[in-house]
Amino acid sequence: MNIDPRQTRGLTxxxxxxxxxxxxxIVQIWLLSATLESxxxxxxxxxxxxxxxxxxxxxxxxxxxxxxxxVDADVRRG
Amino acid sequence: xxxxRRPSSTPLxxxxxxxxxxxxxxxxxxxxTKFLTLTSLAMLAGNLWILARSLFRREPxxxxxxxxxxxxxxxxxxxxxxxxxxxxPCILVRTGANTYAAYSQKCTHLSCAVYYAKxxxxxECPCHxxxxxxxxxxVLQGPPQRALPRVIIEQTDGRLVAVRMEGEGA
Numbered sequence: 001m002n003i004d005p006r007q008t009r010g011l012t013x014x015x016x017x018x019x020x021x022x023x024x025x026i027v028q029i030w031l032l033s034a035t036l037e038s039x040x041x042x043x044x045x046x047x048x049x050x051x052x053x054x055x056x057x058x059x060x061x062x063x064x065x066x067x068x069x070x071v072d073a074d075v076r077r078g
Numbered sequence: 079x080x081x082x083r084r085p086s087s088t089p090l091x092x093x094x095x096x097x098x099x100x101x102x103x104x105x106x107x108x109x110x111t112k113f114l115t116l117t118s119l120a121m122l123a124g125n126l127w128i129l130a131r132s133l134f135r136r137e138p139x140x141x142x143x144x145x146x147x148x149x150x151x152x153x154x155x156x157x158x159x160x161x162x163x164x165x166x167p168c169i170l171v172r173t174g175a176n177t178y179a180a181y182s183q184k185c186t187h188l189s190c191a192v193y194y195a196k197x198x199x200x201x202e203c204p205c206h207x208x209x210x211x212x213x214x215x216x217v218l219q220g221p222p223q224r225a226l227p228r229v230i231i232e233q234t235d236g237r238l239v240a241v242r243m244e245g246e247g248a
Contacts, residue, residue, distance in 0.1 A: 007100060014107045021114045028121040035128050040186075041224040042245045044132035047125075054125035061118040068111045072104045076096075 010075035017064045017071075024064075028057045138162070140242040145170055145180070148236050156194045158183065161229055161240045167191060168229050169201070170238065173212060178238060180229035181215045182246070187222040201226065215245070 035050035096102055145159050151172040161168045167183040171194050181201065183191045190205035200218060201210040208220030215226035227246040232239050 004100075011103065011107075014104070014111075018107060018111055018114070021111060021118075025114055025118055025121070028118055032121050032124045032128075035125055037223045039128050039132060042227075044135070047129040047132040051122075051125040051129040054122045058115075058118045058122040061115045065111045065115040068108055072108045076101055076104055 007075055010071050013071050014068050017068050021061050021064050024057050024061055028054055028061075031057070140240075143240045145231065145238045145240050148233065148238065151178075154196050159240075162243065168240075169194065170229075170231070171201075171212060173199075178231050179212055179215075180231050180240065181210070181226040182229070182243070184226075185222055186217075186224040186226060187220070192226065 031050055031054055035046055035054075038046040038050075094105060096105060140162050143159075143161055145161070146157050151157050151170065153172050153175060155172050157170045159168050159170060160166055168180055169183045169192065170178060170180040173179050181192075185192050185203040185205065185208055187203065187206055187208050190203050192201045192203045192208075192210060194200075194212070195202045198209075200212055201215075202208070203210075203220065203222070206221050208222040209218040210216065210222070210226050211218055215228050217223070217225060225245055228244045229240050230242050230244060232241050
């Protein structure tokens with residue numbers, strides 16, 4: 001079976017983006033648990049930096065999702 | 079490279095449920111990345127909730143409450159009491175002739191009741207072997223990540239009076 005090299009490249013790009021998203025998500029989950037522990041321990045000063053970094057990580061995930069969406073559209077529809 | 083995909087002439091149902099196997103691999107991956115992005119949004123919502131709680135939290139008013147008289151508890155002895163509300167168990171330990179330590183009795187791991195281990199001179203949680211220092215309530219060992227909230231005790235007219243708590247977040 002012949003595999004379209006364009007499709008293979010697209011899949012590789014999407015897989016790479018997915019791995020990156022998973023890494024970002026693990027960091028974000030750790031950040032949430034650390035911020036929560038800190039807040040429950042009475043240290044409220046960690047809440048703002050935690051929220052800012054979490055927002056940056058979410059924007060990175062959103063950007064990667066849009067990238068995947070775009071690659072998907074390009075490869076499948078030409 | 080353009081960020082957004084071009085509008086498609088293909089109906090959504092046809093786009094999402096392709097009859098071609100090769101296309102299905104793309105659809106599955108795209109849907110999984112959408113799930114990951116929504117999970118990331120949920121994490122952000124959690125962080126924003128913590129931020130809102132910390133910004134709009136008012137300092138609780140702690141009542142002055144007599145816990146015990148000075149001679150009521152022997153050296154190395156313990157008295158249990160509730161502070162600041164009736165459902166907030168606390169533990170008072172007389173650590174010396176004129177020194178006392180009082181902490182919330184709820185373990186910061188999973189809220190089991192901690193007890194005073196006199197031989198080791200520390201507070202111990204029997205559920206998961208979390209140990210806390212009697213000096214400042216800090217974690218010595220085990221799964222808890224946070225120190226025990228401390229009850230500030232003042233000596234007034236031969237009585238031990240709880241006046242406030244420290245290290246209590248929520």
